[in-house]
Amino acid sequence: MSNAKPAAAWKALESHAATMSKTHLRQLFAEDRKRGERMAVEAVGLYLDYSKNRVTDETLRLLVKLAEDSGVRDRIDAMFRGEKINVTEKRAVLHVALRAPKDAKILVDGKDVVPEVHSVLDRMAAFSNRIRSGEWKGHTGKRIRNIVNIGIGGSDLGPVMAYEALKHYTDRSLDCRFVSNIDGTDFAEAVRDLDPAETLFIVSSKTFTTLETMTNARTARAWSLAGLGGDESSVAKHFAAVSTNAAEVTKFGIDVANMFGFWDWVGGRYSMDSAIGLSTMIAIGPERFREMLSGFRQMDEHFRTAPFTSNLPVLMGLLSLWYNDFFGAQTVAVLPYEQYLKRFPAYLQQLTMESNGKHVTLEGTPVEHETGPIYWGEPGTNGQHSFYQLIHQGTRLIPCDFIAFAKPLNVVGRHHDMLLANVFAQTEALAFGKTPEQVKAEGTPDWLVPHRVFEGNRPSNTILAERLTPETLGKLVALYEHAVFTQGVIWNIDSFDQWGVELGKVLAQRIIPELESSSEPALEHDSSTNTLIRRYRAQRS
Ligand code: F6P
Numbered sequence: 001m002s003n004a005k006p007a008a009a010w011k012a013l014e015s016h017a018a019t020m021s022k023t024h025l026r027q028l029f030a031e032d033r034k035r036g037e038r039m040a041v042e043a044v045g046l047y048l049d050y051s052k053n054r055v056t057d058e059t060l061r062l063l064v065k066l067a068e069d070s071g072v073r074d075r076i077d078a079m080f081r082g083e084k085i086n087v088t089e090k091r092a093v094l095h096v097a098l099r100a101p102k103d104a105k106i107l108v109d110g111k112d113v114v115p116e117v118h119s120v121l122d123r124m125a126a127f128s129n130r131i132r133s134g135e136w137k138g139h140t141g142k143r144i145r146n147i148v149n150i151g152i153g154g155s156d157l158g159p160v161m162a163y164e165a166l167k168h169y170t171d172r173s174l175d176c177r178f179v180s181n182i183d184g185t186d187f188a189e190a191v192r193d194l195d196p197a198e199t200l201f202i203v204s205s206k207t208f209t210t211l212e213t214m215t216n217a218r219t220a221r222a223w224s225l226a227g228l229g230g231d232e233s234s235v236a237k238h239f240a241a242v243s244t245n246a247a248e249v250t251k252f253g254i255d256v257a258n259m260f261g262f263w264d265w266v267g268g269r270y271s272m273d274s275a276i277g278l279s280t281m282i283a284i285g286p287e288r289f290r291e292m293l294s295g296f297r298q299m300d301e302h303f304r305t306a307p308f309t310s311n312l313p314v315l316m317g318l319l320s321l322w323y324n325d326f327f328g329a330q331t332v333a334v335l336p337y338e339q340y341l342k343r344f345p346a347y348l349q350q351l352t353m354e355s356n357g358k359h360v361t362l363e364g365t366p367v368e369h370e371t372g373p374i375y376w377g378e379p380g381t382n383g384q385h386s387f388y389q390l391i392h393q394g395t396r397l398i399p400c401d402f403i404a405f406a407k408p409l410n411v412v413g414r415h416h417d418m419l420l421a422n423v424f425a426q427t428e429a430l431a432f433g434k435t436p437e438q439v440k441a442e443g444t445p446d447w448l449v450p451h452r453v454f455e456g457n458r459p460s461n462t463i464l465a466e467r468l469t470p471e472t473l474g475k476l477v478a479l480y481e482h483a484v485f486t487q488g489v490i491w492n493i494d495s496f497d498q499w500g501v502e503l504g505k506v507l508a509q510r511i512i513p514e515l516e517s518s519s520e521p522a523l524e525h526d527s528s529t530n531t532l533i534r535r536y537r538a539q540r541s
Pocket residue numbers: 152153154155204205206207208209210213268269354498501
């Protein structure tokens with residue numbers, strides 16, 4: 001970090017961390033009986049309890065100072081103003097414009113982008129309504145019953161996550177499926193029981209050049225044509241495209257009337273509320289989609305205006321940075337106690353790790369601090385019966401985000417109270433553990449005591465909302481988007497490029513002809529890669 005101000009803030013936190021590493025949550029709670037009430041923030045309908053973190057008021061003061069001295073406020077304003085803060089790609093970063101109200105004005109290169117955003121949303125709504133009502137007919141005159149989104153990364157994970165998260169609100173007479181992997185099994189299994197006459201493919205790709213997506217799209221085109229008698233005119237009825245690249249869409253043969261655009265200032269992993277969300281809109285309807293956008297917008301406004309001490313994304317970003325940079329924590333576990341959020345951790349993996357997995361600063365010099373932690377997780381209570389053992393008694397510090405809702409979407413007997421009891425029990429057990437004295441007092445033989453001791457002092461956040469709705473989902477996603485942003489600014493990295501995915505793509509393109517060549521290719525890789533390629537060629541035939 002070249003700037004002296006953040007350098008001093010880092011130093012102050014380092015010496016504070018030395019004290020805090022010796023402080024137990026039991027002590028912090030004993031010293032302040034109101035800690036659990038005090039160390040919580042409620043904003044836009046989300047309640048964040050961060051009291052079970054290894055922090056004091058002083059920690060928060062120092063972390064907020066780090067954010068201030070790192071220029072987080074200026075960078076938030078720069079993002080909302082449409083400045084080209086994605087410096088390596090020379091692009092604005094404006095996912096916030098995707099949910100801006102109609103009367104907002106956001107300029108990119110002197111042009112207001114908000115009218116275009118709303119015009120695409122309106123076209124998506126008209127298209128979705130035609131599919132949902134059955135007015136849109138397939139080539140043979142049958143109505144569309146199946147939507148297959150073909151995309152990968154941000155053009156897949158957002159749509160899949162949102163479809164699963166909002167399944168409760170979907171039209172069950174329509175089936176949405178998702179094909180992402182270049183592994184042919186993904187496509188084969190997705191379409192095996194589908195009737196081409198009732199199936200609409202949405203080819204979603206920002207660039208419309210991604211190997212996996214274009215390969216799957218061509219396979220889908222062939223499958224669809226084969227099932228519809230080979231009439232090329234059927235493509236217009238069974239294919240839509242979502243892309244920034246109109247030229248490639250036309251080349252592929254998809255009618256531009258069925259194309260929904262977005263812009264280079266929307267990063268793939270920040271695009272689920274752009275036209276990339278077309279499958280989501282078809283599934284839940286335009287009204288609900290707009291409710292989701294409203295949720296995003298409410299969190300955007302909170303992030304833009306709230307003081308850092310009560311700013312949910314800033315606090316979440318700072319807390320995970322605290323463990324990542326001062327306690328050597330390598331990961332963050334995201335544990336939604338809501339079955340519908342089963343794909344949320346996978347979605348967050350791209351959002352957080354593609355954004356902040358960077359080793360150089362904006363100036364291109366090596367970073368001085370550890371950057372993006374590894375995000376992972378599973379819905380509760382399933383994880384409790386597999387990996388929670390390590391979180392409770394392993395040797396690693398794993399900060400956890402618990403996410404829960406007061407009202408269930410499916411009222412089934414006593415299930416919801418039992419589910420929520422588990423959330424509260426887990427955070428309590430992680431924080432306070434069980435001392436050797438307590439274990440002994442239960443009559444445990446001495447030899448077994450160490451095995452049954454829970455050290456506690458394991459930090460967690462609890463996010464509690466009333467109910468999982470499209471609006472709540474928008475708020476949750478924006479919460480993590482902006483937490484990632486906050487961290488990226490403090491680490492002084494570009495959270496919006498992804499050069500790290502390039503090398504593997506280039507090498508794969510070089511290897512494909514070597515695998516497909518009918519004669520033995522001259523291989524010039526390393527000895528391991530050469531041997532693997534030869535072995536594959538031999539075994540395959
Ligand atoms: O390879 C990574 C990536 O570029 C992601 O950032 C992106 O979300 C994904 O590939 C898909 O890209 P596209 O939407 O252009 O097909």
